[in-house]
Amino acid sequence: MNQKDNNPKRVAVFIDNSNVFHNIHKVKKIDKNWPALYNPLLLAQKLTGNRHLVYVGFYCVRPPAYFLNGSKEERYKYNLTQRYYGKIEKFHPILNIKYGYLKGTRNNLHEKNIDTQLTADMVGMAALDEYDVAVLVANDGDYKSAVEWTKKFNKKIENLFFKGSLSGAIDGECDIKRKARRSFFVKLDGLDGI
Numbered sequence: 001m002n003q004k005d006n007n008p009k010r011v012a013v014f015i016d017n018s019n020v021f022h023n024i025h026k027v028k029k030i031d032k033n034w035p036a037l038y039n040p041l042l043l044a045q046k047l048t049g050n051r052h053l054v055y056v057g058f059y060c061v062r063p064p065a066y067f068l069n070g071s072k073e074e075r076y077k078y079n080l081t082q083r084y085y086g087k088i089e090k091f092h093p094i095l096n097i098k099y100g101y102l103k104g105t106r107n108n109l110h111e112k113n114i115d116t117q118l119t120a121d122m123v124g125m126a127a128l129d130e131y132d133v134a135v136l137v138a139n140d141g142d143y144k145s146a147v148e149w150t151k152k153f154n155k156k157i158e159n160l161f162f163k164g165s166l167s168g169a170i171d172g173e174c175d176i177k178r179k180a181r182r183s184f185f186v187k188l189d190g191l192d193g194i
Contacts, residue, residue: 009051009052009132010051010052010054010130010131010132011047011048011051011052011054011131011133011134011135012054012056012057012122012125012130012131012133012134012135013044013048013053013055013056013057013134013135013137014057014059014118014121014122014134014135014136014137014138015040015043015044015056015057015058015059015137016059016114016115016118016136016137016138016140016143017040017058017059017060018059018061018111018114019137019138019139020137020138021036023139023162023165023180024036024038024162024185026162026165027162027163027180031182033182034182034185035185035186035187035188037080037084037188037191038185038186038188039185039186039187039188039189040056040058040088040091040095041056041091041094041095042186043137043184043185043186044095044135046183046184047135047158047160047178047184051133053094054130054131055094055096055125055130055131056091056095056096057095057096057098057117057118057121057122058088058095058096058097058098059114059117059118060085060097060098060099060100060114061099061100061102061111061114062081062082062085062099062101062102063077063078063081064078064102064106064109066106080191083191084188084191085097087188087190087191088188098118098121100112100113100114100117101113115140115142115143118138118143119143119145119146122134122136122146122150123146123149123150123153126150126153126155127153129153131155132155133155133156133157133158134150134155134156134157135158135159135160136157136158136159136160136170136174137159137160138159139161139165139166139167140167140170141167141169141170142169143169143170144167144169144170144173147170147173147174148173151173156175156176157173157174157176158174158175158176158177158178159174159176159177159178160178160180160184161177161178161179161180162179162180163179163180
C-alpha cells in the first residue's frame with residue numbers, strides 16, 4: 001500500500017436530500033430540534049473533518065408545481081423549498097445541487113433520477129480519481145451497486161445513516177458507518193419553517 005492508501009485525504013460527499021429529509025422527519029417526532037432545512041455544506045465539512053473536501057453533491061427534487069395553486073400550506077411549502085434550494089445554489093462551486101424530477105399523479109408522485117445522478121457521479125468521479133473517500137449520506141439499498149463499483153476503484157466508502165434505518169444492502173459494504181447526530185445538522189440561516 002502506498003501512503004495515499006493509508007491516509008486518504010480527498011473527500012467527496014454525496015447527499016441524497018430526499019432520503020435525509022424523510023429520516024429527519026421521523027426523528028423530529030422524538031426530538032423536534034432536528035432542522036429539516038439544514039446546511040449541507042456544514043454537514044459535509046463536519047463529515048470531512050481535517051481532510052480535504054473536494055466535492056459536495058446535493059441531490060433533490062423541486063416541489064410539485066401544483067402546490068402553487070393549492071392550499072395556503074402547499075404554497076408556503078413550495079416557496080420555502082424554493083428559497084432553501086436558492087440559498088444552497090449560492091454555495092457553488094464546492095457544492096453542486098442536482099435536481100431530479102417528480103413523476104406520477106397528484107397523490108402518487110415518485111422522485112426520479114436522484115439515485116441515478118448520485119450513482120453516476122460517485123462512480124464516475126471514482127473512475128477519474130477525483131477523490132479518495134466517498135461519504136454517502138443516505139440509507140438506501142439502491143446504492144449497493146454504486147458502493148461496490150466505487151470500491152473497485154480502490155476508494156473508501158463512509159456511510160452516514162439514521163438510527164434504525166441502516167440499509168442491510170450497503171451495511172457490510174461500507175468501510176466506516178456513522179450514525180447521524182443532531183450536531184451534524186445545522187439550520188441554514190435565514191429560513192423559518194419545517
